[in-house]
Amino acid sequence: MAGTNSERELIAEGPAIILVEPQLGENIGMVARAMANFGLGELRLVSPRDGWPSDKARAAASKADHVIDGAVVFATLEEAIADLHFVYATTARQRDNFKPVASPVTAASTLRSRFSAGQKTGILFGREKSGLKNEDVALADEIVTFPVNPAFASLNIAQAVLLMSYEWMKSGMDDVTATPFQEIDQLPATKDEVVGLFEHMEDALDSRGYFRPAHKKARMVDNLRAVLSKRGFSSQEIKVMRGVISSLDRFSRKNPRGSGAPLNEAGEGSDVDDGVES
Amino acid sequence: MAGTNSERELIAEGPAIILVEPQLGENIGMVARAMANFGLGELRLVSPRDGWPSDKARAAASKADHVIDGAVVFATLEEAIADLHFVYATTARQRDNFKPVASPVTAASTLRSRFSAGQKTGILFGREKSGLKNEDVALADEIVTFPVNPAFASLNIAQAVLLMSYEWMKSGMDDVTATPFQEIDQLPATKDEVVGLFEHMEDALDSRGYFRPAHKKARMVDNLRAVLSKRGFSSQEIKVMRGVISSLDRFSRKNPRGSGAPLNEAGEGSDVDDGVES
CATH class of the missing domain: 3.40.1280.10 (SPOUT methyltransferase, trefoil knot domain)
Known part of the structure; x- marks a missing residue:
């Protein structure tokens, strides 16, 4: 049971x-x-x-x-x-x-x-x-x-x-909203960890020419940071996210599907080369 | 259903x-x-x-x-x-x-x-x-x-x-203690109706010699009234109770069971005659 x-x-x-x-x-x-x-x-x-x-x-x-x-x-x-x-x-x-x-x-x-x-x-x-x-x-x-x-x-x-x-x-319960088990206890990430995620993401994107045109970069970074901080990541979740970014940043698809260049936030195609690394 | x-x-x-x-x-x-x-x-x-x-x-x-x-x-x-x-x-x-x-x-x-x-x-x-x-x-x-x-x-x-x-x-309910139907609406009896019940009951008992010894009568009446008023009768319920008292007061058992005289509040036997009326 x-x-x-x-x-x-x-x-x-x-x-x-x-x-x-x-x-x-x-x-x-x-x-x-x-x-x-x-x-x-x-x-x-x-x-x-x-x-x-x-x-x-x-x-x-x-x-x-x-x-x-x-x-x-x-x-x-x-x-x-x-x-x-x-x-x-x-x-x-x-x-x-x-x-x-x-x-x-x-x-x-x-x-x-x-x-x-x-x-x-x-x-x-x-x-x-x-x-x-x-x-x-x-x-x-x-x-x-x-x-x-x-x-x-x-x-x-x-x-x-x-x-x-x-x-x-x-x-018989002191609090009817109590549950027999709780969400797994996780501390929210520190701001240092959150900023680390921002910078990791931004660097990976910047190196691909994502932030175009240049005069829109500050606004695009603000928007991206708003999206990433709204969710309230825990320390563990920040680690998961950084692993994801690292993987996307460092490796290419082993079996590329489709040939279109990735789109950035503005819907404009990137001209970064997507060569297979391994 | x-x-x-x-x-x-x-x-x-x-x-x-x-x-x-x-x-x-x-x-x-x-x-x-x-x-x-x-x-x-x-x-x-x-x-x-x-x-x-x-x-x-x-x-x-x-x-x-x-x-x-x-x-x-x-x-x-x-x-x-x-x-x-x-x-x-x-x-x-x-x-x-x-x-x-x-x-x-x-x-x-x-x-x-x-x-x-x-x-x-x-x-x-x-x-x-x-x-x-x-x-x-x-x-x-x-x-x-x-x-x-x-x-x-x-x-x-x-x-x-x-x-x-x-x-x-x-x-979706404004009040989770609400019920789809309610107790049948009845006004509490007026004090006049309540006192009418007291007096009816007391007269029926008094005529049988229930209030003995005489010096205890006032206290016995107080106790009886406390019992009868605690319940909070409605007007309709007073009518039911008075019908009960009238029936007990005016008629005797058609088929008497047992021969013991009824006991009063003090547990003392009544000496009222219990002759069959009809």
Whole structure:
């Protein structure tokens, strides 16, 4: 599994994911995988249609075996949530009841606060075909719903679990713009290195008669330096660039393609000879 | 599809989703569905292993036909991104290159800014088994990676597309805590209605001798009112509660269960007669 570090401790805490009468084992497996991706571990199944355990669920879980092995089956939703202090119901539809409605961001923040206070929480997900019934929703404290495209609002159950798991993970981060790994650390080049690149490039071009007509040279150098400095090269990148210039400067094509002389910035052909060196 | 409003205009704009050598048609279909859920419409496929079009993809797309029908196949990644101005590569692994690394939140914000400025953008997703190769990543401007559980970091391709599509949708919202529908609007009860509930309840209890011993009555009333007011009833809810009290007050069980007299707040048995009325 790309990017997985199996020496890192598995995170598995936070709200229980409760699937109400799930139909397909494959979906239960995808749910388990999504939970594992974002550090949730507790899966509860209310009366799964095709029974439990399920080989299809295990296969689809892509090695999230700790979630599959820990899953607990209940006969009724009431039993499945009996020990919980606070429960969200996920739904894409306005319900004819008086529950508060939260976004995933708000719900994750609420779940995180309650988790920190030692409360046990859960999130209910409905049947693949028909979602949660009103009597299921009635057992929850609040509703959570997703900011979907109104013309295409039906989320797959594993996708819905993924989004809540992802927001749960983010709710525990000090900075949601943080990334698990960063750009390789490189110091910007010093000005001495940058000027070295300028001069190397300019010398290579000058020796080919690039800066023509002569009275435009100062302006052309300014423009070239603007292009080269805008990018913000690192020291390492300056080395790469100087290697490129050296190669272009010192060697000719072994197998010249085309016979046109190179064009300079002004689109005028160079009259420098391009003889093969080696 | 629960919650889908087919009279609403389909949203289909924003970055192109580019799958590099996807293997299973089912996954391409799940990608199309995830895109449609969050308003993306442009799918590009680089050399899909099992060919295109794909019946399996269409079936898995759950009616996201506009995405499937609009998908375009390219022979190479270079061709697939030729017209784009800015491209992210998704990866779960640190790469040995110098690309900036962004979180999904940051990447979505960047894509939204570039979209608003009229730029064409895209997001690359790798092969199911092996992800993006280094030479694929080299063609992108920046990397985006997900804040996953380090011990279980491998996201299914459709799940990765879903998260980016979801963050894209959120990046266009003024308030990420907004929800597509809200709690049914109800005014809080007026104090007159609340006091009416208090008095109704207290009268029903008093007539049963609930407030014993007499010198504790004032304190018991205070406690009861604290319980009833903490909840913040709406006018409608007050009506429901008063109906409940009336029913308990005026009628007895038609089929009495058990013979114990009811207990009051202090746990002392009431001596009120519980004769059947009807």
